[in-house]
Structure formats: structure tokens, C-alpha cells
Amino acid sequence: MADIIMPANMENFDRLMDFIQVEAENAGFDKKLVNKIRLACEEIIINVINYAYPDKEGDIEIKCNSNKDGSGFFIKIIDWGAPFNPLAKPEPDINAPADEREIGGLGIFLVRKVIDKFDYTREGNSNILTLFKYLS
Amino acid sequence: MADIIMPANMENFDRLMDFIQVEAENAGFDKKLVNKIRLACEEIIINVINYAYPDKEGDIEIKCNSNKDGSGFFIKIIDWGAPFNPLAKPEPDINAPADEREIGGLGIFLVRKVIDKFDYTREGNSNILTLFKYLS
Amino acid sequence: METNFSINYENKVVKVTLSGSLDAKRAPALADEIKKLIGKDIEKIVFFAKDLEYISSAGLRVIIFSKQKIGIDIKLYMVGATEGVLDVIKMSGIDNIMEITDTYEE
Amino acid sequence: METNFSINYENKVVKVTLSGSLDAKRAPALADEIKKLIGKDIEKIVFFAKDLEYISSAGLRVIIFSKQKIGIDIKLYMVGATEGVLDVIKMSGIDNIMEITDTYEE
Numbered sequence: 001m002a003d004i005i006m007p008a009n010m011e012n013f014d015r016l017m018d019f020i021q022v023e024a025e026n027a028g029f030d031k032k033l034v035n036k037i038r039l040a041c042e043e044i045i046i047n048v049i050n051y052a053y054p055d056k057e058g059d060i061e062i063k064c065n066s067n068k069d070g071s072g073f074f075i076k077i078i079d080w081g082a083p084f085n086p087l088a089k090p091e092p093d094i095n096a097p098a099d100e101r102e103i104g105g106l107g108i109f110l111v112r113k114v115i116d117k118f119d120y121t122r123e124g125n126s127n128i129l130t131l132f133k134y135l136s
Numbered sequence: 137m138a139d140i141i142m143p144a145n146m147e148n149f150d151r152l153m154d155f156i157q158v159e160a161e162n163a164g165f166d167k168k169l170v171n172k173i174r175l176a177c178e179e180i181i182i183n184v185i186n187y188a189y190p191d192k193e194g195d196i197e198i199k200c201n202s203n204k205d206g207s208g209f210f211i212k213i214i215d216w217g218a219p220f221n222p223l224a225k226p227e228p229d230i231n232a233p234a235d236e237r238e239i240g241g242l243g244i245f246l247v248r249k250v251i252d253k254f255d256y257t258r259e260g261n262s263n264i265l266t267l268f269k270y271l272s
Numbered sequence: 273m274e275t276n277f278s279i280n281y282e283n284k285v286v287k288v289t290l291s292g293s294l295d296a297k298r299a300p301a302l303a304d305e306i307k308k309l310i311g312k313d314i315e316k317i318v319f320f321a322k323d324l325e326y327i328s329s330a331g332l333r334v335i336i337f338s339k340q341k342i343g344i345d346i347k348l349y350m351v352g353a354t355e356g357v358l359d360v361i362k363m364s365g366i367d368n369i370m371e372i373t374d375t376y377e378e
Numbered sequence: 379m380e381t382n383f384s385i386n387y388e389n390k391v392v393k394v395t396l397s398g399s400l401d402a403k404r405a406p407a408l409a410d411e412i413k414k415l416i417g418k419d420i421e422k423i424v425f426f427a428k429d430l431e432y433i434s435s436a437g438l439r440v441i442i443f444s445k446q447k448i449g450i451d452i453k454l455y456m457v458g459a460t461e462g463v464l465d466v467i468k469m470s471g472i473d474n475i476m477e478i479t480d481t482y483e484e
């Protein structure tokens with residue numbers, strides 16, 4: 001188990017990402033899976049930085065944890081911004097031609113693609129996103 | 137405010153120290169004071185790693201925080217080991233000749249030297265050490 | 273993990289060599305460089321990605337953006353991308369808007 | 379911040395060049411190297427500390443240890459230490475067991 005909380009801003013982006021990378025490596029993921037975990041977490045972290053606190057500063061918390069039988073790894077990403085359920089977002093049209101495609105909208109789509117389980121809950125005034133990835 | 141929790145072991149030593157260093161830099165300390173803060177924290181962290189959990193694994197938590205008027209910086213170092221109050225330790229004899237001097241015992245002595253305020257409380261089953269340093 | 277990229281523009285071809293991580297922290301600098309090419313006479317943009325280890329949506333967005341802003345008729349190439357990077361490109365459907373090759377011949 | 383140290387033993391003099399951080403993570407490797415000198419004929423140990431940025435009790439302990447284990451009659455020198463490192467040495471009273479100088483002459 002490891003846990004980090006700090007202000008959700010770009011200055012802390014590398015520290016948050018490094019924290020996750022080391023935890024994923026320690027949990028035993030190979031390089032390719034570590035990068036998938038980084039990808040999923042980056043997309044969520046960037047959204048918290050960009051959207052969770054529109055007119056104030058706020059924190060982000062990341063908790064990493066192997067599951068009981070050691071077959072997988074949980075990452076919880078928590079913010080205290082307005083309620084937002086990323087699972088409720090419609091998927092972008094990834095087949096749209098480049099000229100019509102909106103720049104953006106891919107983030108949550110990619111999270112779904114690389115993560116094995118994905119859960120959202122609102123608890124009190126916090127948004128809790130739980131990502132789960134099997135070790136292999 | 138920033139907060140980190142992870143297993144108290146040597147593998148995590150650099151991550152814990154880097155966390156503190158970046159927080160101290162962000163708080164505005166110059167290089168010399170950053171190194172004093174690193175020193176105090178290293179001595180406490182190493183003690184938690186070496187002594188707090190003699191026959192089990194356990195966690196360490198570090199919380200960094202500027203004080204209200206921005207004139208200083210708090211670091212809380214928390215463990216869930218046996219009760220241990222470092223303030224109750226007698227000071228080592230730093231004037232003893234080298235051949236008589238015990239190797240070690242300097243850690244807590246140095247913490248007192250470089251930190252402006254130092255507080256210990258036992259809360260539930262945790263040891264909470266609070267270090268405070270003025271910005272200048 | 274820094275992204276060190278280099279850009280070269282010659283004979284209507286832009287060559288972009290990528291390495292390390294192209295993430296949300298590092299993609300904006302690349303986008304800034306590509307913006308400087310808007311208005312120039314360009315036929316191809318070639319991304320050399322052999323040493324690119326990691327890409328996120330922020331990195332993909334720069335690629336989509338380069339086609340949208342430089343000109344929808346230009347050809348994009350992605351050369352030598354590693355499996356992990358290629359996975360992300362395919363997942364997001366960006367492989368439809370670019371040619372993916374192992375090597376590049378002038 | 380790594381400690382890169384180098385050790386040289388010649389004519390009864392051990393020269394140790396330190397840089398970076400001599401902390402609890404990095405001090406044991408230096409202690410291991412110094413242990414290898416136990417039993418050798420040594421008159422001086424000279425620590426060159428110009429590029430040493432940080433030292434903690436773990437680093438001080440290696441210095442005390444070198445005097446205790448190599449021989450209590452050997453002379454220790456600390457050359458060119460920066461203000462921050464010197465502060466820690468003085469605070470702990472280690473300046474009593476070594477000569478602190480700006481430069482070192484053979």
C-alpha cells in the first residue's frame with residue numbers, strides 16, 4: 001500500500017506519475033503493462049488537474065494497492081471537486097476522419113481500453129475512481 | 137499541503153527523501169535550509185525504518201505543510217510502531233574522544249540542532265513527530 | 273523520462289524525431305514547434321518513433337493537430353514505433369490517419 | 379543525488395573523494411570500501427569534500443568508523459568542505475577528531 005496527496009496542478013504531474021510508475025513496477029508489472037497503467041492514470045490525473053477545480057485550488061490523492069491474492073493492482077484516484085462520473089461519458093467516434101475529429105475526448109476512452117476494471121463512486125464531497133489491472 | 141504514506145523500508149528511502157526535498161523547495165527554503173530539513177527528516181525516517189517495526193512490516197507517513205502566515209514549515213512523520221518518544225532520549229556526549237565514542241546516537245541530537253521546534257505525541261497506536269522550521 | 277524531440281523541415285518534408293515520453297507535460301512544447309510550421313509548404317510529416325517509449329492522449333492530440341492545422345492533405349508517417357506506442361495509436365484509431373512503417377526511405 | 383566516491387591508497391595515505399549526498403542509503407558502500415583497508419599501513423585518511431553537498435549521521439558515522447577501525451593514531455583530514463557540510467561536522471563534534479582545511483598539500 002502506498003498513498004500520496006498533493007495539490008492537483010501541472011507542477012506536481014511528474015511526481016504523481018513517478019509515484020504510480022514505481023508502485024506499478026514494485027507490484028511486478030512488466031514495462032508494457034506499467035506503461036498502460038501510466039497511460040490510464042495520466043488521463044485521469046490530467047482531467048482532475050484541468051477540470052475538477054474550475055475556480056479554486058484542490059488536492060488529488062492516489063492510492064496504490066495489490067489485491068489480496070496478488071493477482072492484480074488497484075489504483076484509486078480521488079479528488080474533492082464537483083461530482084463527475086467519467087463512466088457516464090459517451091465514447092468518442094474514433095473512426096471519424098481527422099478533419100472532423102474533435103481534438104480531445106480520447107482520455108477516458110483510453111482508460112477503458114487499457115484497464116481491466118473501472119469503478120466510480122461519490123463519497124461525501126469526493127470523487128473516487130478505482131482502476132484495476134491484472135498482473136498478466 | 138502534501139502527504140505520502142508507504143512501507144517504511146530502505147527501498148522507499150529515496151522516494152520519501154525526494155518528496156520532502158521538493159516540498160521544502162516549494163515552500164521557499166534556500167538550499168542550505170533544505171539540506172537541514174533533509175537532515176532532520178532523514179534521521180527520523182531512518183529510525184522508523186530501523187527500529188519502529190522490529191518484527192513486522194509497517195508504514196511511514198509524511199505530511200508537509202506551510203504554517204498559516206507562511207513564515208515556516210511543518211513536517212509530520214508518523215509511524216504505527218511501539219511507543220517511542222525521541223525527545224526523551226538523553227543527548228550523546230559529542231565531546232568524547234573518537235576511540236570512546238559510540239558509533240551512532242547522533243541522529244536525534246542532530247534533529248534538535250537543525251530544527252526550530254520539535255514535538256512528539258502518541259495518538260491511538262501511532263507516533264507523531266512534528267518538526268517545524270522557520271523560513272529564515 | 274524527458275521527451276527530447278528534434279524537428280527538421282526541408283524539401284516540403286517535416287521530420288520529427290521523438291524519444292522518451294510524449295505525455296501531457298511534454299506534448300505542449302512539441303505542439304508549439306509544430307505551430308511554427310503553419311503556413312509553410314509541407315507535403316509530409318514523418319515521426320521517427322524508435323526511441324519513443326510512452327505516449328498518452330496529449331501526445332496523440334499533437335499528431336491529430338498537426339494534420340488539422342498544417343493541412344488536411346499532408347501525409348503523416350509514423351516510423352519504427354515500438355509495440356507499446358503502436359498499441360495506443362491503434363486503440364485510438366489514429367492509425368487511420370497516418371501511414372505506419374518500420375523504416376523510412378527518402 | 380548520488381554519492382560518487384573514489385578511493386585511492388598510496389604511500390600510507392588514503393584519499394577519498396566525495397560528491398553528492400553521503401546519506402543512509404549511500405554511506406554503507408563507502409564503509410564497505412574503508413573496511414577493505416583494515417590492516418593496511420595507513421598514516422592519513424584525506425576526505426576531499428568540495429563536491430559533497432549533503433551529509434547525515436550515517437555519513438559522519440563512516441568517518442568516525444574509519445578512525446576507530448583503521449587505527450586510532452591515524453590522522454583524518456577534511457578538505458574543501460562546503461559550509462553546509464561543515465556545519466553538520468561541527469554540530470556533531472567530529473571536527474575534534476579531524477583536521478579541517480581548505481586545500482591539501484601532498
Ligand SMILES: Nc1ncnc2c1ncn2[C@@H]1O[C@H](COP(=O)(O)OP(=O)(O)O)[C@@H](O)[C@H]1O
Pocket residue numbers: 043047048051052081084086089103104105106107108109329
Ligand atoms: N474530473 C473532471 N471533472 C469535470 N469534468 C471532467 C473531468 N474529467 C473529464 N471531464 C470532462 O470530460 C471530457 C472528456 O474527457 P477526456 O475523455 O479525458 O478527454 P479530453 O480531456 O481529452 O477532452 C473533458 O473534456 C471534460 O469536459
Ligand SMILES: Nc1ncnc2c1ncn2[C@@H]1O[C@H](COP(=O)(O)OP(=O)(O)O)[C@@H](O)[C@H]1O
Pocket residue numbers: 179183184187188217220222225239240241242243244245435
Ligand atoms: N522509532 C524508534 N523506535 C524505537 N527506538 C528508536 C526509534 N528511533 C530511535 N530509537 C532508539 O534510539 C536510539 C538513538 O537514535 P539516534 O539518535 O537516531 O541514533 P542512532 O540511530 O544513530 O543510534 C537508537 O539507537 C534506537 O535504539
